[in-house]
Amino acid sequence: MYTKEYFRQQLSDIISPIEKYYNGGKVQYARHSAWYENLSADVEAFARPLWGLVPFWAGGGENETFEKLYITGITSGADKKNDGYWGDCHDKDQRFVEMAAFAYGLIFAPEKVWEPLKSTAKNNFEKWLYSINDKEVCDSNWTFFRVLVNVALKKVGRKYSQEQLDKDIARIDEFYLGNGWYIDGLHGQKDYYIGFAFHFYGLIYAVAMEDDDKERSDIYKERATEFAKTFIYWFDEDGEALPYGRSLTYRFAQAAFWGACILAGIRPFSLGVMKGILIRNIENWLSKNIFDTSGILSVGYDYSNLLMAEHYNAHGSPYWGLKAYIFLMLSDDHEFWSCDIEEMPKLDELKLIKEADMLVSRRNGKSVAYPAGTITDFACGQIVPKYLKFAYSAHFGFNVMRSNISIDEAACDSMLTFVVDGAVLVRRHLKSYNVENDRVVIEWSPFKGFDVKTVITPTTFGHTRSHEINSEYDCVAYDAGFAVASRDKDNIKTKDSFIAQARNDFQFCEVLTETGGEGCIIESSPNTNIRYSKTVIPAMKYEIHKGKNEIKTLIRDHLEG
Incomplete structure (x- = not known):
């Protein structure tokens, strides 16, 4: 079933609906704004389909319509004299991000996006791309964009900067933490970007520069092999x-790392295991409501949802997910196409990922992450719920906040939430943390006047949370479990003095206490959960008094055990 032609057609089905919106080197349709210029958003929407089209072309696929669109678009977009010019770039320009997609094309499919260009267009395109060397890029995974641009210009025999290339590679090394993990810039993010960005681009470099820079190529392969193990x-x-974490609207880009490993020829696991992870992820996504009524990928997660978006999510942003289709570059006779899909290997029931500051438990084939929550000052949209909850699960998803004026609009699943004078206060200031082999210890504060020490301990039934709270206020606190999907009438909710439970035909979450709490059910504001448009949250409600308070909450997230 899962033949090369099957996935070629799948990719074509994803990109075909946007064909009619191409306007030279821009793609323009439904308009909502990101924090960069609208022109950059239109260039982004033009460039990002290349993450799927380039491997499609490099692997022998043919689509004459899109080939013509890109030659026409590059010709007009790179020409300063053309009304469709992409514009001159400034420091930390969003267009640097999209240059990486063009570089991808020059490296792996030059016969489609470079060779058909006329001489003047090639000169213009070279000059526009080279301008990344004259400006500042964000000090993060963006450094790889400039690496790829210089590699691409080198590969097509044009002016590039070896000096800048060497500097950027050295800077990337400074982000490396060990065991395959990088830290993504000064804010300290350690999320799926490490695979989706650092290793994906590193493996592109390894494939493209195998003969030119074997030593560096081998280093990137070795690091990716180590990263895969966690x-x-x-x-x-x-x-x-x-x-x-952030950028969840890229959806199946979560699995792009595995395709890059396969292309680079590294096998941290068997080919069948990696094929299974990759294909199951893509197929799972395409079974969801991720397209709008015209067939265009929406901003959101399981459904269209601007509430959970970052400030940098424009209309074309979700097409970065097409990086997952890198495996279309594999030759027709590659063993990937004929090998069996294998199940996941046996994994530890509890795994410490020290470099990522988290514990991950593995039960019943599902993962729950318990992060320390170190990201507190990266203001780009709903960062607190994306990084600072006590537990994260694909099975439940998580909620983002609509407001902090009521507990239902705050929709605080998997958090300890304080309500003071009508204001909902959540975890915000990190004081210290320690991730151990069997627990996560965090000292934090939601607001001046509160000091909290939380110990999270995974168990066979879920996890426990012990909180030591020093408060200058008398107030109410809610210690909440996972958000459970509530499809109108099929959700069962119960509450009692020391227990609250919510369940449906595929989810179960129960919250218990032995320290004087009161069970309650929080009716989340609609569209706050990234997976389900309606959810309820079982929680324990505690009376917090001035001085020292000690509470303990048990979260049970499955019926067994």
Whole structure:
């Protein structure tokens, strides 16, 4: 079933609906704004389909319509004298991100996006791309964009900067933490970007520069091999990936790392295992409501949802997910196409990923992550719920906040939430943390006047949370479990003095206490959960008094045990 032609057609079905919106070197349709210029958003929407088209072309696929669209678009977009010019770039320009997609084309499919260009167009395109060397890029995974641009220009025999290339590779090394993990810039993110960005681009470099720079290529392959040994814990048996951190609207890009490994010829696991992770993830995504009524990928996660978006999500942003189709570059006779899909290997029930500051438990084929929550000052959209909850699960997803004026609009699943004078206060300031082999210890504060020490301990039934709270206020606190999908009448909710439970035909979450709480059910504001448009949250409600308070909450997230 899963032949090369099957996935070629799948890719064509994803990109065909946007064909009619091409306007030279821009793609323009439904307009909502990101924090960069609208022109850059249109260039982004033009460039990002290349993440799927380039491997499609490099692997022998033919689509004359899109070939013509890109030659026409590059010709007008790179020409300063043309009304469709992409514009001159400034420091930290969003267009640098999209240059990486063009570089991808020049490296792997030059016969489609470079050789058909006329001489003047080639000169213009070279000059526009080279301008990345004259400006500042964000000090993060963006450094790889400039690496790829210089590699691409070198590969097509045009002016490039070896000096800048060497500097950027050295800077990338400074982000490396060990055991395959990088830290993504000064804010300290350690999320799926490490696979989706650092290793994906590193493996592109390794494939493209194998003969020119074998030493560096081997280093990138070795690091990716090490990373895979812990990144595999982010994937459930059914293909779901752990929703944690930013940029979740790229969806199946979560699995792009595995395709890059296969292309680069590294085998941290058997080919059948990696094929299974990759294909299950893509197929799982395409079974969901991720397209709008015209067939265009929406901004959101399981459904269209701007509430959970980052400030940098424009209309074409989700097409970065097409990086997952890198495996279309494999030759027709590659063993990937004939090998069996294998199940996930046996994994540890509890895994410490020290470099990522988290524990991951593995039960019933599903992963739950318990992060320390170190990201507190990266203001780009709903960062608190994306990084600072006590637990993250693909099975439940998580909620984002609509407001902090009521507990239902705050929709705080998997958090300890304080309500003071009508204001909902959540975890915000990190004071210290320690991730151990069997627990996560965090000292934090939601607001001046509160000091909290939380110990999270995974168990066979879920996890426990012990909180020591020093408060300057008398107030109410809610210690909440996972958000459970509530499809109108099929959700069962119960509450009692020391227990609250919510379940449906595929989810179960129960919250208990032995320290004087009161069970309650929080009716989440609609569209706050990234997976389900309606959810309820079982929680324990505690009376917090001035001075020292100690509470303990048990979260049971499955019926066994």
